[in-house]
Amino acid sequence: MQRKGILFIVSGPSGAGKGTVLNQVMRDLSGLSLSISVTTREPRDGEIDGVHYHFRKNEEFDEMVKNNEFLEHVSKYKNRYGTPRTGVEELLDAGRDVILEIETKGAIRIKSIFRDAVLVFITPYSSDELETRLDSRGSENSNSKELRLKIAKDEYKKMKHYDFIALNDDINVCVETIKAIIIAERSRLTRNTNAIERYIPSK
């Protein structure tokens, strides 16, 4: 009998480099799917619909909420973000591991549905570093920086709910850490109980 897929939920403050890290992890490991979130915010330069996000209008988002199409959805910086239900459950049942990149509130909500989910918090080394990264992010309005720093603080307060913390002061180290967490969880005994019997010598 096939192992059920593992749900990995990755969060962290804006500017922690989650997207870059996860793209590298996806390139290096097989058997892994990245669930794409739905958002009402405007695409940044280079962002592609269906790759980075599913970009939807407010009314379309409302419709999806009404039709119960989200595992969870939240508002953030006056924009809305949602995790589509379709895909995630099917992938897990088919034995594929799934990565969701979502903010902390949604992560904790999803953990209450998927008890076996693994929560990973990506963070730059220090708070100074975080601020530098927010500063250098040209695509953001400068007047929203204070707001995003405040929200970052709130994210850090939720860190205690997470299983793992992955530093991103060196992207290669961070990628190796995320990959290690995935490989280790795949080897966790409680996720392989169906397979254990075949290791017991029959005679």
Add this chain to the structure above:
Amino acid sequence: MQRKGILFIVSGPSGAGKGTVLNQVMRDLSGLSLSISVTTREPRDGEIDGVHYHFRKNEEFDEMVKNNEFLEHVSKYKNRYGTPRTGVEELLDAGRDVILEIETKGAIRIKSIFRDAVLVFITPYSSDELETRLDSRGSENSNSKELRLKIAKDEYKKMKHYDFIALNDDINVCVETIKAIIIAERSRLTRNTNAIERYIPSK
């Protein structure tokens, strides 16, 4: 404040290739110490005192037991094996991670002392494979094979107490799995609570 070291306990049936795997892991990862067991059995070809085991006479072993020098000790194949107390506790306090390669009974006993210890079970793919490996092991007496198979069965029954299972049908994959488990556990939030505060932005 420095993180306390993590205790990794690695077990698995005779012939599972634990020694080879752990030597490779020790070469690849830093911050890791391998605790050497004490035994009363005869050295096999190529085994060096103080490297593979501390080889001691029965009376010397008795003395160590009397002086409370072991974390745990057991009898196996009419030989005795013990985990020296000295070293392990000091290394952990100094923030170094320690690997103990011991059999299942001792592992479970040590887990009851070191609650945060991580238990890893290394196994070849199948029971057939296990038997082949026991057959090809020239250094063993052929008449002890049945006994060691019986003991292997008993080891597998204790597998349910373990945190992780690492397949050794491919040594490189097995080494990567063990390394992943170590890196992941180093990133576990509950092992980094002292460090969390510095990630919270101060303003």
